[in-house]
Amino acid sequence: MNIALVAHDIHKNLIVDFVIAYKHIFQKHNLFATGTTGRRISEAAKLEVTGLRSGPLGGDQQIGAMIAMDDIDLLIFFRDPLSALGHEPDISALLRLCDVQRIPLATNVATAEMLIRAMESGFLSWREEIRKYDTLKLNGTDNSI
Numbered sequence: 001m002n003i004a005l006v007a008h009d010i011h012k013n014l015i016v017d018f019v020i021a022y023k024h025i026f027q028k029h030n031l032f033a034t035g036t037t038g039r040r041i042s043e044a045a046k047l048e049v050t051g052l053r054s055g056p057l058g059g060d061q062q063i064g065a066m067i068a069m070d071d072i073d074l075l076i077f078f079r080d081p082l083s084a085l086g087h088e089p090d091i092s093a094l095l096r097l098c099d100v101q102r103i104p105l106a107t108n109v110a111t112a113e114m115l116i117r118a119m120e121s122g123f124l125s126w127r128e129e130i131r132k133y134d135t136l137k138l139n140g141t142d143n144s145i
């Protein structure tokens with residue numbers, strides 16, 4: 001699975017602790033993150049993370065583009081619900097695309113725990129089926145769609 005990780009500054013420590021706590025699960029997957037979040041995670045958890053641009057510089061949009069191409073299976077985004085950020089339109093667009101593409105999304109640690117445990121138990125394997133279905137559709141090899 002391709003997992004995207006994003007955290008605003010007030011939740012940077014939280015996402016690092018979360019990834020370390022579930023490192024045994026995260027290490028089996030491909031991790032992508034916005035700039036600072038990714039750097040903090042890879043340094044602290046010693047995991048390979050593909051780092052994108054920082055959120056305010058387009059990182060949210062990069063993840064959004066991956067979601068639009070169905071290249072992300074799960075997004076954990078510990079956002080700051082109390083501050084107005086300059087790149088709010090990018091954040092809204094990213095969250096909207098998760099709904100468009102039916103991507104499991106956690107915006108707080110309680111939901112993130114449930115999603116990670118569900119993924120470990122195989123409850124998100126339907127993502128693989130959707131990916132196969134979309135690939136067939138893109139290739140035009142399934143005429144029933």
Ligand SMILES: O=C(CO)COP(=O)(O)O
Pocket residue numbers: 006007008009033034035036037038053054055056059060087091
């Ligand atoms: O701002 C962000 C997401 O909107 C996160 O960006 P950073 O991971 O670079 O701090």
